[in-house]
Amino acid sequence: MKERIMTLEVKKISKAVIGRLPRYYRYLGELLENGVERISSHELSERMHVTASQIRQDLNNFGGFGQQGYGYNVEFLYLEIAKILGLDRQHNLIIIGAGNLGQAIANYPNFQKRGFVVRGLFDINPEIVGTFVNGIQVRGIEELEQYIEQEEIQIATLTIPKTNAVEIANRLIAAGIKAIWNFAHTDLSVPKGVVVENVHLSESLMRLSYRVSNTENWESSNAFEEQ
Amino acid sequence: MKERIMTLEVKKISKAVIGRLPRYYRYLGELLENGVERISSHELSERMHVTASQIRQDLNNFGGFGQQGYGYNVEFLYLEIAKILGLDRQHNLIIIGAGNLGQAIANYPNFQKRGFVVRGLFDINPEIVGTFVNGIQVRGIEELEQYIEQEEIQIATLTIPKTNAVEIANRLIAAGIKAIWNFAHTDLSVPKGVVVENVHLSESLMRLSYRVSNTENWESSNAFEEQ
Numbered sequence: 325m326k327e328r329i330m331t332l333e334v335k336k337i338s339k340a341v342i343g344r345l346p347r348y349y350r351y352l353g354e355l356l357e358n359g360v361e362r363i364s365s366h367e368l369s370e371r372m373h374v375t376a377s378q379i380r381q382d383l384n385n386f387g388g389f390g391q392q393g394y395g396y397n398v399e400f401l402y403l404e405i406a407k408i409l410g411l412d413r414q415h416n417l418i419i420i421g422a423g424n425l426g427q428a429i430a431n432y433p434n435f436q437k438r439g440f441v442v443r444g445l446f447d448i449n450p451e452i453v454g455t456f457v458n459g460i461q462v463r464g465i466e467e468l469e470q471y472i473e474q475e476e477i478q479i480a481t482l483t484i485p486k487t488n489a490v491e492i493a494n495r496l497i498a499a500g501i502k503a504i505w506n507f508a509h510t511d512l513s514v515p516k517g518v519v520v521e522n523v524h525l526s527e528s529l530m531r532l533s534y535r536v537s538n539t540e541n542w543e544s545s546n547a548f549e550e551q
Numbered sequence: 552m553k554e555r556i557m558t559l560e561v562k563k564i565s566k567a568v569i570g571r572l573p574r575y576y577r578y579l580g581e582l583l584e585n586g587v588e589r590i591s592s593h594e595l596s597e598r599m600h601v602t603a604s605q606i607r608q609d610l611n612n613f614g615g616f617g618q619q620g621y622g623y624n625v626e627f628l629y630l631e632i633a634k635i636l637g638l639d640r641q642h643n644l645i646i647i648g649a650g651n652l653g654q655a656i657a658n659y660p661n662f663q664k665r666g667f668v669v670r671g672l673f674d675i676n677p678e679i680v681g682t683f684v685n686g687i688q689v690r691g692i693e694e695l696e697q698y699i700e701q702e703e704i705q706i707a708t709l710t711i712p713k714t715n716a717v718e719i720a721n722r723l724i725a726a727g728i729k730a731i732w733n734f735a736h737t738d739l740s741v742p743k744g745v746v747v748e749n750v751h752l753s754e755s756l757m758r759l760s761y762r763v764s765n766t767e768n769w770e771s772s773n774a775f776e777e778q
Binding site: 342343345346347349350372373408409410411415423424425427428429431432434435438439440478479502503505509511519521523524525526527528529530531532533534535536537538 | 569570572573574576577599600635636637638640642650651652654655656658659661662665666667705706729730732736738746748750751752753754755756757758759760761762763764765
């Protein structure tokens with residue numbers, strides 16, 4: 325069977341599509357683990373609870389990997405999406421705030437598997453500084469700038485209360501950080517060229533609270549596409 | 552100055568609007584803390600980095616709290632949004648999985664302040680069962696069903712690996728849980744009347760990775776509206 329070679333032509337892709345790619349990546353990874361080599365948009369749509377036409381439209385953004393009556397090559401699509409998401413290279417990451425949430429992230433095995441390598445943890449609490457989390461010794465926040473420069477850190481995770489978040493974010497940016505994964509419950513203003521991805525847990529909990537209080541107003545019980 | 556009394560008429564509200572309400576709630580809460588009584592859609596738009604017309608459209612969904620040339624009454628709007636989000640009542644919550652992430656949630660002071668009361672923690676690890684987190688003793692998972700029934704628990708937080716998530720979710724639903732805050736990296740199928748809010752941290756990290764790898768393709772550096 326002849327494999328058609330397709331060139332990857334990245335168009336201007338909407339945020340909504342990008343937002344859905346990690347979920348495609350997860351499902352394709354599970355299919356791969358289960359030894360599935362090919363899948364039709366129809367089958368994938370049944371598993372993912374989205375329409376087959378949405379799947380075709382989404383994946384067409386990347387040059388169209390599917391072939392009529394033949395389906396998608398699972399491994400090829402998985403690897404292409406990995407490239408698009410930047411998962412085909414290593415990202416050096418630090419965590420600011422070595423409390424429960426920072427420790428949870430440092431201990432999460434799947435991040436490393438996907439190329440996100442936690443290189444350092446920082447805290448201001450003298451009781452935490454010097455302790456080890458997943459084999460990494462927690463450093464004092466005064467070492468931040470030097471460490472970022474020396475170790476070529478690209479991504480900083482902010483797992484601190486909102487009080488100090490803006491000040492620390494400014495220090496991170498001045499030190500050359502290109503991306504902030506922000507768990508502090510505040511919005512950060514960053515210059516062009518620096519990206520922020522917010523995870524505001526209490527806002528997620530409020531959406532849940534809304535939905536449990538207004539089940540009848542909600543279109544479906546499971547808001548997959550929100551992720 | 553005469554206060555106009557407005558009746559709250561809840562229309563069919565889009566997910567996008569609901570998704571933005573917690574952020575309005577946060578900004579209004581900060582304004583209140585700073586003693587601000589009134590704010591125009593224009594001022595609010597500058598603080599929140601969204602257009603004034605978006606703010607007016609969003610808030611009009613709830614019957615329109617603003618008055619031309621007068622602005623919004625911050626406290627009134629704050630309390631109305633709280634009602635809409637179901638934050639005007641207490642929600643009893645349990646956490647399944649008392650690892651770092653479960654502990655982080657149990658220790659988060661703002662959840663309780665907003666009416667989300669962590670009543671119980673559950674784990675399968677005998678080394679964790681019996682220990683205390685924020686004053687709550689961790690119970691064995693075998694006590695789950697009885698506890699949910701006795702304590703009238705509405706919301707369950709799933710902070711466990713995906714391996715057992717589907718099985719535990721089914722037990723929760725059978726025991727009468729109405730909402731699952733799901734941190735397990737898998738999608739849950741739930742019957743009508745049960746809501747799931749997913750927090751897939753690795754998907755958030757992948758979006759960050761995409762954006763740091765494709766900064767030029769991204770429309771703005773800070774994706775506020777994604778939250």
